[in-house]
Each structure stands twice: as C-alpha cells, then as structure tokens.
Amino acid sequence: MQPITSRDNAKVKRLASLHKRENARREGLVFLEGERLCTDAFGSGIIPSEVVITEKNIPWAEKYAGGAEITLLSDDCFKKIAATVNPQGIACIVEQPVLEKEIPFRGDGNDIFAVLEDIQDPGNLGTIIRTSDAFDFTAVIMSPSTCDPFNEKTLRSSMGSVWHLPLVTCTMEDAFAFFAKNGIDSLAMHLKGEDLKEADIKLPAAYLIGNEGRGLTDETSAKCTRLVKIPMPGKAESLNAAAASAITGYVLSSKRR
Amino acid sequence: MQPITSRDNAKVKRLASLHKRENARREGLVFLEGERLCTDAFGSGIIPSEVVITEKNIPWAEKYAGGAEITLLSDDCFKKIAATVNPQGIACIVEQPVLEKEIPFRGDGNDIFAVLEDIQDPGNLGTIIRTSDAFDFTAVIMSPSTCDPFNEKTLRSSMGSVWHLPLVTCTMEDAFAFFAKNGIDSLAMHLKGEDLKEADIKLPAAYLIGNEGRGLTDETSAKCTRLVKIPMPGKAESLNAAAASAITGYVLSSKRR
Numbered sequence: 001m002q003p004i005t006s007r008d009n010a011k012v013k014r015l016a017s018l019h020k021r022e023n024a025r026r027e028g029l030v031f032l033e034g035e036r037l038c039t040d041a042f043g044s045g046i047i048p049s050e051v052v053i054t055e056k057n058i059p060w061a062e063k064y065a066g067g068a069e070i071t072l073l074s075d076d077c078f079k080k081i082a083a084t085v086n087p088q089g090i091a092c093i094v095e096q097p098v099l100e101k102e103i104p105f106r107g108d109g110n111d112i113f114a115v116l117e118d119i120q121d122p123g124n125l126g127t128i129i130r131t132s133d134a135f136d137f138t139a140v141i142m143s144p145s146t147c148d149p150f151n152e153k154t155l156r157s158s159m160g161s162v163w164h165l166p167l168v169t170c171t172m173e174d175a176f177a178f179f180a181k182n183g184i185d186s187l188a189m190h191l192k193g194e195d196l197k198e199a200d201i202k203l204p205a206a207y208l209i210g211n212e213g214r215g216l217t218d219e220t221s222a223k224c225t226r227l228v229k230i231p232m233p234g235k236a237e238s239l240n241a242a243a244a245s246a247i248t249g250y251v252l253s254s255k256r257r
Numbered sequence: 258m259q260p261i262t263s264r265d266n267a268k269v270k271r272l273a274s275l276h277k278r279e280n281a282r283r284e285g286l287v288f289l290e291g292e293r294l295c296t297d298a299f300g301s302g303i304i305p306s307e308v309v310i311t312e313k314n315i316p317w318a319e320k321y322a323g324g325a326e327i328t329l330l331s332d333d334c335f336k337k338i339a340a341t342v343n344p345q346g347i348a349c350i351v352e353q354p355v356l357e358k359e360i361p362f363r364g365d366g367n368d369i370f371a372v373l374e375d376i377q378d379p380g381n382l383g384t385i386i387r388t389s390d391a392f393d394f395t396a397v398i399m400s401p402s403t404c405d406p407f408n409e410k411t412l413r414s415s416m417g418s419v420w421h422l423p424l425v426t427c428t429m430e431d432a433f434a435f436f437a438k439n440g441i442d443s444l445a446m447h448l449k450g451e452d453l454k455e456a457d458i459k460l461p462a463a464y465l466i467g468n469e470g471r472g473l474t475d476e477t478s479a480k481c482t483r484l485v486k487i488p489m490p491g492k493a494e495s496l497n498a499a500a501a502s503a504i505t506g507y508v509l510s511s512k513r514r
Binding site: 044123127130131132133134135136137157159160161164165197230231232233234235236237238239240242243244245246247250251253254256 | 301380384387388389390391392393394414416417418421422454487488489490491492493494495496497499500501502503504507508510511513
C-alpha cells in the first residue's frame with residue numbers, strides 16, 4: 001500500500017475538515033487523534049469506521065485496527081489533518097454514539113444520576129463523566145446547552161469514560177418528569193442547603209450541578225426535592241464543579257446497598 | 258498622565274519579559290493579567306507593586322490599585338505585554354509569596370495537609386489548592402518537581418486560593434520527618450488500600466496524591482502509615498487527581514471535631 005502524498009488529495013481534505021469538531025458532529029462522527037484517544041475507544045469496544053496512519057504506524061494498525069478501512073498518509077499529509085505540531089501519525093474516525101433522549105433506569109434501588117445544567121468547561125465535563133463512570137452511575141444527563149462531550153478536551157479528560165456509560169441530552173423539564181415518575185430524589189447543590197453529611201438521602205437519587213459561573217438556575221433549584229451543601233470552613237467561596245461532583249458522587253455511591 | 262505609546266519603551270519591554278513566567282519567577286515576582294486574576298489577589302490582601310492599565314481602566318485602578326505605582330500603556334503597547342489577543346487592559350505585578358520550607362502546624366487536633374508528589378497538570382494543581390482552601394487545610398505541601406503554583410493556568414483554576422493558605426515546597430523526606438515528629442497520620446491513595454469510608458482515620462492527617470500518570474512512587478507509598486482507596490464499582494480505572502483529592506479532603510474534613 002502506498003501512502004497518499006498530496007495535501008490536495010480529496011481524502012486528505014475530507015479528513016482535515018473532519019478534524020474540525022463542528023464538521024464531524026454534523027456527520028455524526030468523532031475524529032480521534034493520537035494513540036491514547038484511539039485505544040481508549042477501542043478498549044471500550046468501539047469499532048472505528050476508518051483508521052488513518054503514517055507508515056511507521058502500520059504495525060500499530062495491524063494490532064489495533066481490526067477490520068477497519070485503513071488510510072495511509074505521508075508524514076506531511078498527516079500534519080495537514082492533525083491539530084498537533086508533531087503528530088504521532090495515528091487517528092481514527094468513529095461513529096458518534098447517539099446522545100440518548102430516553103433516560104435509562106435500572107430500578108434496583110441503586111440508581112444514581114449526574115445532571116449537568118449548562119456546564120461549559122470541557123475539562124470539567126470530561127472529569128465529571130469519568131467520576132460518574134468510576135461510581136457506576138446509571139447515566140449522565142446534560143441540558144442541551146452543556147458543552148459537547150465529544151470535543152477533544154472532554155475526550156482527553158474523560159480518559160475513555162465517554163464510551164462507558166449512557167450520556168443523555170434532554171431538557172431539565174424532561175429530566176424532572178422522569179425523576180417524578182420513578183421516585184428519584186433530586187438534589188441541588190446550594191449554599192442554603194442542608195449539610196451533605198447529615199442529609200438523609202436515599203437512593204435512587206440524582207444530583208444537579210450548575211454552570212461554572214452562575215451555578216444552578218433558581219428555576220432548577222426550586223424543582224429539586226432537596227437542597228444540600230458541602231460545608232466549606234475555609235476561605236474559598238465555592239468548589240470547582242468537577243470537585244463538588246466527585247464529592248457528591250462518592251457520598252451517594254457509599255449509600256448503596 | 259500620558260500613556261506610553263512606544264513598543265520599544267524599556268518599561269514595555271520589561272513588562273513583556275515578565276509575562277514569561279520563567280522571567281518573573283527568577284525575579285521573585287508574579288505577573289497577573291486580566292481583572293479576575295488581579296482582583297482575586299487584591300481581595301486576598303495582596304498589595305501589588307505595580308499596576309499596568311490602559312486609559313479606559315483608569316477608574317478601575319483608582320478603585321483597586323491602592324497606593325501601587327501605576328503604569329499607563331496605549332492599547333497597542335498593552336497588546337505587546339499581554340498573552341491574549343483582545344486583552345482587558347488590566348495587569349499587575351505582585352511579589353511571589355515565598356514557598357515556605359517550614360511546614361506550619363496548628364496543633365489543635367484538626368490539622369489536615371494535602372501532599373502532592375510531582376503533580377504536573379496546572380489545572381489539577383489549582384483545583385487541589387482551591388479544594389484545600391475550601392476545607393481549611395493547614396497547608397498544601399508540594400514536592401520540588403510539582404508544577405509551579407503561580408503559572409497562569411494554576412492561578413485561574415485556584416480562583417484566588419493560592420493567596421489563602423500556606424504553600425510549602427519540600428522533599429518527601431522532610432515531609433515524613435515532620436509527620437513523624439507531630440504524630441500525623443499519612444494516607445496514601447492506593448488500589449490495595451482499605452476502603453476510605455471504613456478506615457478508622459484520626460486527625461491530624463495528611464494525604465498524599467501522586468503524579469497524574471504513574472500515581473505515588475512505591476517509595477513514598479511505603480512510608481505512609483496507611484493505604485486507603487476510594488471504591489470504584491464502575492469501569493473507569495482511576496479518578497482524576499483533583500477529583501480524588503476533593504473526595505479525600507471532604508472525608509477528612511468531616512472528621513473534625
């Protein structure tokens with residue numbers, strides 16, 4: 001197999017375009033660049049539709065690419081499709097998992113959900129997804145204006161967890177309707193809430209995390225069945241959204257039977 | 258007062274040089290750009306040695322700069338000293354707090370310390386400092402090869418907390434000698450540890466967090482008085498360092514009398 005050497009080749013142009021997240025999203029695809037992001041996905045059972053490599057990575061592709069179509073690029077062409085200055089020469093295209101509209105429910109009395117209202121920082125989103133995976137949450141529920149879980153920064157900070165658990169995009173109204181129907185307690189992190197340690201929380205439960213700058217909207221807080229807070233005796237006015245999420249996730253997870 | 262309009266002005270050149278973190282560090286200074294970073298510091302009692310503004314920010318400086326020397330730059334000159342494309346026109350220079358070599362100790366039976374062995378991600382470091390501040394830790398102890406707490410990303414993610422509590426740089430040996438002398442339990446986060454929820458931990462205590470890639474070194478884990486783990490029933494292999502740190506900080510803080 002000969003590598004493509006022309007930067008004007010139609011395939012190279014298409015790959016370069018797919019590396020722009022908005023283009024890949026429009027086609028329902030995710031472009032993963034670098035060995036780490038690719039193997040995170042493959043290790044989670046994701047089968048790529050196309051693997052793109054430079055010649056030195058042929059052995060890697062033979063080991064990992066399965067039956068996927070392989071596109072071989074010259075080092076120079078790979079630079080055109082890569083975001084980094086010194087790319088590893090490994091990328092792949094996978095189908096973007098459909099962001100579920102229906103929220104899954106196990107019904108074993110141990111369901112936990114993280115609900116994100118307009119989280120904007122991709123690193124926070126990835127870390128929250130990783131933590132939700134670690135604690136075996138049923139799903140991560142995101143408001144429609146939460147940032148894209150398949151952008152590169154979120155993929156990196158999720159360390160593969162975006163592929164491990166259901167990610168659901170729905171309105172807050174739909175989420176609360178689901179909680180009401182299934183008897184799921186909804187917890188708002190709120191400065192006026194009761195101490196998380198002392199609150200008599202029972203599962204199934206969902207906890208809601210607001211936007212980094214302004215927190216939960218008053219409208220959403222008012223709909224929650226319970227307001228809780230993490231006591232902060234120090235000088236910091238608030239916790240990072242992903243840090244608060246980790247603490248609440250741990251506390252809820254430790255209530256499982 | 259007339260603004261400096263020449264990019265070749267000696268003062269402009271010096272400010273541009275100080276915006277490179279290594280130059281400011283060499284002089285024992287921190288360059289803060291943008292209103293947020295400046296007011297985070299001022300609100301924590303830090304007095305700038307110099308405030309640098311564009312003309313439109315004169316009212317801001319009159320309100321916040323106190324008795325500091327004010328340097329007025331044209332918009333064009335400010336762009337030369339700024340890292341952002343559309344700078345706000347607000348910056349200041351403050352003396353870098355001395356990273357203590359002596360670890361402080363309150364001795365009231367409630368001391369908690371975070372100990373960071375070679376944390377490399379500036380965002381993680383800032384978030385850990387913020388969490389340590391929120392839970393009123395006595396100090397954050399950093400190994401000499403932990404990343405710089407006064408680089409811009411760490412400053413941003415610490416949300417002002419770098420100015421709120423002692424940051425100590427010392428060797429792991431010195432830290433363990435201090436723990437032994439003062440009867441401080443040292444906890445290593447370790448996959449073979451006992452469940453954090455069930456561990457009979459008493460304060461004063463320190464918990465150790467390792468490098469993002471490889472965790473704590475075996476040498477350091479072996480020196481700890483206790484190995485603990487955060488149970489993770491899901492598929493993620495590990496937690497983000499700042500997330501694990503938040504959970505442990507919360508659990509230790511909840512043991513205070």
